Amino acid sequence: MQCRTDLGLCVAFPPSPVTRSGTQKAAFVGSSWPAKMAAPAGKVARGWSVLALTLRTAVPRLPGLTQVRWSRYSPEYRDPQTDKEYYRKPLAELTEEEKCEQELRKTQLIKAAPAAKTSSVFEDPVISKFINMMMKGGNKVLARSLMTQTLEAVKRKQFEKYHAASAEEQATIERNPYTIFHQALKNCEPVIGLVPILRGGHFYQVPVPLPARRRRFLAMKWMLTECREKKHRRTLMPEKLSHELLEAFHNQGPVIKKKHDMHKMAEANRALAHYRWW
Amino acid sequence: RRGVSFRLQALRVCSGRHPCAVCCPATMLNRVTRLVPRARQLDPGRFLHGGPQGPQGLAVHLDDRVPDETPRAGSRPSEDDPAGAGEQREDRHYRIPLQDLPTVFAHGLPQYQHYVCQVKTFHEACLLVRRPALELLRHLDGTNFAHPAVRYVLYGEKGTGKTLSLCHVIHFCAKRDWLVVHVPDAHLWVKSCRGLLRSAYNRQRFDQPVEASSWLKSFKTANERFLSQIKIQETYMWNKRESTEKGRPLGEVVEQGLTRVKNATDAVGIVLKELKSQSCSGAFRLLVAVDGVNALWGKTTLKREDKSLMAPEELALVHSLRKMVRNDWHGGAVVLALSQTGSLFTPRMAYLPQELLGKEGFDALDPFVPVLVSNYSPEEFERCIQYYLENSWLQHEKAHTEEGKKELLFLSDANPGQLERLCAYL
Numbered sequence: 033m034q035c036r037t038d039l040g041l042c043v044a045f046p047p048s049p050v051t052r053s054g055t056q057k058a059a060f061v062g063s064s065w066p067a068k069m070a071a072p073a074g075k076v077a078r079g080w081s082v083l084a085l086t087l088r089t090a091v092p093r094l095p096g097l098t099q100v101r102w103s104r105y106s107p108e109y110r111d112p113q114t115d116k117e118y119y120r121k122p123l124a125e126l127t128e129e130e131k132c133e134q135e136l137r138k139t140q141l142i143k144a145a146p147a148a149k150t151s152s153v154f155e156d157p158v159i160s161k162f163i164n165m166m167m168k169g170g171n172k173v174l175a176r177s178l179m180t181q182t183l184e185a186v187k188r189k190q191f192e193k194y195h196a197a198s199a200e201e202q203a204t205i206e207r208n209p210y211t212i213f214h215q216a217l218k219n220c221e222p223v224i225g226l227v228p229i230l231r232g233g234h235f236y237q238v239p240v241p242l243p244a245r246r247r248r249f250l251a252m253k254w255m256l257t258e259c260r261e262k263k264h265r266r267t268l269m270p271e272k273l274s275h276e277l278l279e280a281f282h283n284q285g286p287v288i289k290k291k292h293d294m295h296k297m298a299e300a301n302r303a304l305a306h307y308r309w310w
Numbered sequence: 311r312r313g314v315s316f317r318l319q320a321l322r323v324c325s326g327r328h329p330c331a332v333c334c335p336a337t338m339l340n341r342v343t344r345l346v347p348r349a350r351q352l353d354p355g356r357f358l359h360g361g362p363q364g365p366q367g368l369a370v371h372l373d374d375r376v377p378d379e380t381p382r383a384g385s386r387p388s389e390d391d392p393a394g395a396g397e398q399r400e401d402r403h404y405r406i407p408l409q410d411l412p413t414v415f416a417h418g419l420p421q422y423q424h425y426v427c428q429v430k431t432f433h434e435a436c437l438l439v440r441r442p443a444l445e446l447l448r449h450l451d452g453t454n455f456a457h458p459a460v461r462y463v464l465y466g467e468k469g470t471g472k473t474l475s476l477c478h479v480i481h482f483c484a485k486r487d488w489l490v491v492h493v494p495d496a497h498l499w500v501k502s503c504r505g506l507l508r509s510a511y512n513r514q515r516f517d518q519p520v521e522a523s524s525w526l527k528s529f530k531t532a533n534e535r536f537l538s539q540i541k542i543q544e545t546y547m548w549n550k551r552e553s554t555e556k557g558r559p560l561g562e563v564v565e566q567g568l569t570r571v572k573n574a575t576d577a578v579g580i581v582l583k584e585l586k587s588q589s590c591s592g593a594f595r596l597l598v599a600v601d602g603v604n605a606l607w608g609k610t611t612l613k614r615e616d617k618s619l620m621a622p623e624e625l626a627l628v629h630s631l632r633k634m635v636r637n638d639w640h641g642g643a644v645v646l647a648l649s650q651t652g653s654l655f656t657p658r659m660a661y662l663p664q665e666l667l668g669k670e671g672f673d674a675l676d677p678f679v680p681v682l683v684s685n686y687s688p689e690e691f692e693r694c695i696q697y698y699l700e701n702s703w704l705q706h707e708k709a710h711t712e713e714g715k716k717e718l719l720f721l722s723d724a725n726p727g728q729l730e731r732l733c734a735y736l
Binding site for chain 1: 427431432433706707708717735736
């Protein structure tokens with residue numbers, strides 16, 4: 033049975049009805065990530081009338097499929113545009129499409145921008161996501177300061193290396209902490225992943241190609257787990273994280289090793305690949 | 311040379327029932343013949359900091375006295391030697407040779423770890439030459455050593471550069487062969503001290519052996535050459551067996567303080583007393599530089615044996631330092647910097663001398679020359695950004711663009727401390 037993940041639907045065994053309060057129901061027993069890798073905005077809806085208006089119009093009623101993720105916004109809401117360059121373009125330079133879009137924006141409804149999204153030129157979505165993952169208990173201030181201290185530590189270490197190196201080597205040393213961060217996470221992303229699939233009462237680890245956002249998530253998750261759990265308790269997070277990022281940038285270190293382990297296990301289980309149906 | 315004398319008007323904050331000027335801008339000093347404070351009248355028209363005319367008023371006043379330097383376009387930091395013929399220009403980065411650092415800044419900069427990190431990363435110690443420091447240096451150049459020591463107080467909001475201006479002045483004076491008595495952070499003497507002892511010299515006071523001995527060590531490194539030249543003028547008995555005779559070099563007192571840690575505080579007191587009395591002779595020029603001077607008249611968090619809080623005057627080190635910053639000696643100058651950052655029981659937004667020093671401190675330091683250190687001007691900000699770009703410190707690609715610079719200006723509000731913190735991770 034196909035799973036329409038883009039609409040936030042999933043296969044239900046048995047189909048679980050949505051309650052009046054609109055709370056989310058996990059449709060699978062031991063639900064795995066394919067069921068969860070769905071709708072972009074998953075929020076709990078409050079208000080049966082909103083559901084009735086939005087759900088019935090947007091989603092076609094398919095047998096055996098239930099909506100599991102809700103959004104406060106209906107589909108006609110557009111994402112906010114925070115890029116200053118977009119608004120600064122003079123009228124003459126706009127194409128027909130863009131002119132049409134700008135006209136539409138005047139009347140259409142727009143979602144509220146999240147608190148962490150700014151129109152700053154220095155903003156980076158990958159860094160914001162990483163900060164959110166590092167955050168504990170909603171302490172964004174602390175998470176952000178740890179991130180900035182990490183970037184500073186990476187930069188200082190690279191500057192030390194630069195000053196100590198000879199003229200030829202200096203050209204090869206990368207000092208931009210942002211390039212190092214992006215490259216390190218890219219190096220940590222696995223290409224293929226394992227998914228537990230239930231067949232005949234047993235769960236088998238089946239190798240499966242991962243979508244881009246799952247790979248980015250795994251890279252960040254492994255990086256943070258490595259820093260939090262495997263290091264000495266008295267070392268500070270910026271120190272640990274800067275060290276791990278630099279190692280991953282050079283394709284070394286425990287996070288890269290974890291990625292390779294994942295690849296090896298997928299290679300070992302390749303006989304089970306036919307269990308995948310998507 | 312201007313031969314006109316000035317009187318310092320020291321005004322006080324009134325009872326506080328209405329907002330008023332905290333301290334009238336003291337006119338710039340060239341020769342102080344009579345330090346007679348005028349009658350303490352409040353001039354409601356003159357606001358130093360209350361309104362937008364305040365700092366500009368002081369700046370305009372400065373311009374009247376000293377010809378204004380046109381800021382030059384930023385260029386590679388020049389190794390200006392203050393003692394040489396090359397004059398320091400405003401808006402230039404002035405580099406301190408690295409070999410001077412251990413001697414001039416023997417105490418280190420405990421209050422300003424970021425600058426220490428920056429020196430380590432760039433392998434060079436650069437300071438931006440700014441107007442407050444430049445004015446101070448010009449006045450120090452023109453001091454009349456026959457007159458009582460003039461006290462200059464650097465004050466300003468957090469992160470505006472008071473400590474680094476003080477460092478600039480210290481390096482300038484050290485290059486000119488002055489004897490520099492530098493207390494890097496007076497707040498460290500009034501909080502978190504272990505090993506307090508009852509002073510042997512005066513039972514009412516307390517000794518701080520650890521702080522005193524570390525200060526003596528750095529003092530020795532910084533002023534090695536003077537310690538053998540200066541001879542003490544009295545005999546000091548340390549205990550029944552040990553004493554230092556009259557006519558011995560000052561280095562022996564310092565050695566005694568370092569070897570016998572119990573006598574370290576008394577050694578510090580003796581050193582300060584001797585320097586003060588002998589600076590009048592003209593053998594050397596004395597510069598007393600204290601950072602965080604509001605600690606001397608604030609509160610402490612140190613407790614006596616009966617767990618009651620101590621007053622600062624009960625500490626022997628604080629007592630000797632208070633005597634040092636009085637203006638009853640001549641042959642040098644006193645440059646002080648206020649600091650709220652390490653202070654105890656002061657509100658976070660307080661930066662004015664009256665607020666930080668309190669009535670007692672203000673009375674003790676009165677009359678003094680206040681020097682306001684403010685945020686970067688547009689030229690200084692531009693120069694600072696240029697310096698970071700030249701050193702490739704700003705690595706983010708957007709930081710090189712106009713948009714990025716405007717955003718940095720907005721985020722930091724041209725505050726030097728904030729700008730440094732922002733550029734650290736960009």
